[in-house]
Amino acid sequence: MGILNHIALISAAFVILQTRWSSSWPMDPTLGFLRLPLNKSNFHVQKPYDLQESERYSFKHGVHKMWVYFTDKPLYRNSPTHPRTEIRITGYDYSSGVWQFEGYGYVPCGTANVTIMQVFGGSPHATTFMLRVGQNGTLTYYRSAVLASNMYDRWFRLNVIHDANASHLKVYIDGVLKFEAPGRGGTSHYFKCGVYSQPDGSYYMESRWKGIKVLKKCG
Template identity: 30%
Template structure:
């Protein structure tokens, strides 16, 4: 699989080993209710694309003008020949983390017809997800329960998702509105990572688009 890097640029900040050199000196600031990233520091990471194993990556993933496009069709295979999970085309971010708040941020557009599909996850190395954002019938949910936004399909919106394994705090914002604040507990030392794209579907085709992807901690 190809490995890609997104460079999260901040003016006048030097990058060392994939993280901003000023990380250690940055003093925490109170979290703004309308700015999910306040008090956090932007960082860089790489990703690889998980896609139907019998197709080339380019058949389900493309980058056009800074927009990341990912789709699956009904009947697509899983990401490996032995998997028992459903079809997916997802950007799996490389960093694993087990403490401190980490936040994924992006502008997102979900194509009409995309339903029964997860578009973003905070996954563990193993079974379970701290965050599992999916669309169903035009609305956006976390897992199969909490409604995050209605009539969200077919238009660009801004999505932020954060998890802190140290405090177990889960937070999701839609268009800078806090849509969910809850807790998810795993044993200390459990490692988490970000994913975004399309996973599973109940229609004929699921497709999402992402731009301005940023990572923060």
């Protein structure tokens, strides 16, 4: 085998290894993105309609804590939706461009079958993305793909990138690309996090969030 063939084989092997490393090695998904200003006015708390905000939400030492019970009321009177306590990020609804949500999440043991983060807006579906906590602390894309396991009782970094123009999503957990999926339509989107009960949700549901950021692709 000639030296050129040896070089070609070495180059091919390097590309394969580089691809494997890049998909499993932590990185900073926010590179090339502009962080947008957020303050208290951008965090609208959605909660059971018959309760005070303080009964299902607290903000202490930089941590947003949200909880809900399966027997709670929905967001609005006579709404067919399940109970929730969520932060709806306002001021940055979008229909085009490349946008990113970053936050550090925490889910206590026992919380199960509940959505903890959403990219709202889809057609004919209501959402483009849902991050769901399943049994035993798994994080899943809706009810299908498992993104991570054994996530109870620890902080994790979540980055969700939505390219609205290309209708494409990327999901990073602790800086590692875990999932990609096509978008689900819709003409207007925004980010949410917290707890939104699903039909088979646990009796008590809780998630905590800190370091929440909204970013937009530069250029």
